[in-house]
Amino acid sequence: MRLSLKSSLISFALYDAGETILGALIFSTLYPLYITKHLDVKLYSFFYGLSFLFSFAFALWFSLRADAKAQRKLYFSLFSLLVPPCLLLLFLTYEKPQINFLFYLLLAVIHQQALVFYNSLLYAFKRMGSASGFGVAMGYVGSAVALVFIAPRLELPSAFLLTAFVFLSLSLPSVLSLKEPEVKVEVRLSRVFSDRAFLLAFLSVLSLTEVAHTLIAMMGVYLERVYDLEKTQIYKVIGLSALGGVVGGFLFGRLTDKLKAKRLFPLGFFLWSMFLVGLYFTPKAFILPLGLFAGFCLSHLWTTSRVFILEEFAKGDPSVRMAFFSLSERIASSLGLVSWSALLYLTENNLKLSALFMLVFPALGFVFYLLSKRL
The missing domain is CATH 1.20.1250.20 (MFS general substrate transporter like domains)
Structure with missing residues (x-):
């Protein structure tokens, strides 16, 4: 049964805002500035890019099982709730850049898994266009707030904790209210x-x-x-x-x-x-x-x-x-x-x-x- 409830629409959009804030503050701004002081830019780019290949492989593996057993919401919730602990690990290992970078790559992979299943839950909405558009709009609001009002006042490692709190707060409504698209299908990659x-x-x-x-x-x-x-x-x-x-x-x-x-x-x-x-x-x-x-x-x-x-x-x-x-x-x-x-x-x-x-x-x-x- 496809969703039309306003609460689900708002929850979906809030997650988009939280994900955009995470991306704007950590992935695009603060972390690259931090890690490139301790790691060569070429190495950073290589391993960060490599993490996306691993992420795609993992996403395919999990997606095949999620679509076969209608467990998209389960994987979405799991990976979304793993993001804040990863940010906490980045906070705790801030003084050890090499170990910190490994946890950052783990965060990147987990974050991508969460995004894949977040987008797949769009399939449950009766009006996918409105849900997608509202999410995009809230994402832009989140990006503007993050870059204009939050980023200039933030520094690492405290930014890891604040971002974890913001992301958790904005993702919980989706974890609690979004429903599983009720369709199962065995998918062959071939x-x-x-x-x-x-x-x-x-x-x-x-x-x-x-x-x-x-x-x-x-x-x-x-x-x-x-x-x-x-x-x-x-x-x-x-x-x-x-x-x-x-x-x-x-x-x-x-x-x-x-x-x-x-x-x-x-x-x-x-x-x-x-x-x-x-x-x-x-x-x-x-x-x-x-x-x-x-x-x-x-x-x-x-x-x-x-x-x-x-x-x-x-x-x-x-x-x-x-x-x-x-x-x-x-x-x-x-x-x-x-x-x-x-x-x-x-x-x-x-x-x-x-x-x-x-x-x-x-x-x-x-x-x-x-x-x-x-x-």
């Missing part, structure tokens, strides 16, 4: 890997996600060097992007329910193409509206992509499909920066031209999408 339509759709999502992660990682540098913006002005652009994300989350969530994700998701190829062209031609005076539009593009992608995969391809196996969805984000976060570096090399460090050449990714994604629809 069937998934032979599903060419799904693999092409996976590549189409990956193509857009790569542009999105590159934007997130490099926008501050781009605004500073191309538009000569100061930090306060950059924060305004990023703030408007967050506002666009909140509004877009609600908007695209409702539209996804009305139009279905298979009709709304392809809009992303045109939205991202428009953004990249706009980034090349927009003068400094109009950069704030472009920041708002960037938030719309991001919220469209995060809202519709997971619903698209679940609606079109999850035939009782949402956990397995979400394991691949999670993999697309992890690949994109690494491959996007590699692609950006290559473009900078080819254009002799011309940031505007490099950003424009990123158009190849939504174009490729659209081709993959069209091919997936023909199978």
